[in-house]
Amino acid sequence: MSDVVCEVIAQLPTKYGTFEAHGYVDQRSGEHHVALVKGDIADGEPVLCRVHSECLTGDTFGSLRCDCGEQRSRAMRQIEKEGRGVFLYMRQEGRGIGLINKLKAYVLQEQGMDTVEANLALGFKDDERDYSAGAMILQDLGIKKLRLMTNNPTKIDGLNEYGLEIVERVPIQMPINPFDKYYMQTKQKKMGHMTTYEV
Template identity: 55%
Template sequence: MQSIPDAALAPEPDSTPSTEQAKSGALLDYVSSSRLPTPWAVFEIHVFVERSNQKEHVLLTLGDVADGQPVLARVHSECLTGDALFSLRCDCGPQLQLALERIAKEGRGALMYLRQEGRGIGLLNKIRAYHLQDQGADTVEANEQLGFPADMRRYDICKDMLEHAGIQKLRLMTNNPRKVKTLQEIGIDVVERVPHQIEGNPFNAGYLNTKRLRLGHWLETDE
């Protein structure tokens, strides 16, 4: 564990728009919630829609997360290839599963699943980037060759999710310094960074090394 310094969708027919749905300045509208049984625990799934582009985002919670105490949390950006198709090119799927396992073991926590595939460039461009990586580019170079920044992800939408759930403080599972800094800059109280490293494999060794050397991720390496 490592401490860190402070630093539109219509409602369902049987539901009534909440105060949060009509909140001025909000980036997301809350839609609905349900129980979600998983191999690790029975979570509560809360779905939101982004006002500017109608993207759907998800918050999973477990236990009493609104008691004012720091909540073990993960902000996870969508990765179809890693999360659903078990790709070994990245560490996304194992990171997602480990986060759910850790939250379940603690009996309390939250996971924000953001629909921003391929570090924000979308699925089609991500596969184009994969093609460039097959030809020798690293992940940063591939994005830049396609005309994109290395990382286009945004985290400001997390604030509406956390406010909806009554979460005030985070113990954030991440290796990404930009994620911590951005969340703190928008007023989210990240009181602790919990390292969240996955063991590499022959297919993602270069990917992890690029994260460490070019994107500044806190990763231990054998090199």
């Protein structure tokens, strides 16, 4: 039996289109995650997928310090356009360090640190996320092969590690703005993100 259990399935009309919202509970942590499903995804064919980590500041408040909100919008539009796919929303705020610690990291960034240095200064790894729950959710949905919307090689490795085959990486690069330029460059330079920003 999986450690991540689907508790409810509901229709979710959004401004991007109507999705089927699968609500999951991680029995290990008690955390809740949501998979927004479009079309027939359990037919064995590779599935367009975005595994998106929660970002309250970007997704909800429209923060310009990151590209998370723009990536969420682009991914949901792309899945709707194709008529088939999954947008998986994982509750692992701030690369897994939580909202308050993310805000503390913002303060350190305002003092001159980059995102990696700020996380390390707070006693965390540069990225604390765990992709096991995400992999279990995708497998529960009947998915074996992914066309993954990401720039992050760690996410690809993390999902591969749990038996999912990434058959294609679909780039999802957003334009830089003056508030997130250093952040985007740091992800590319220090975390190996597959983007093409000038650094």
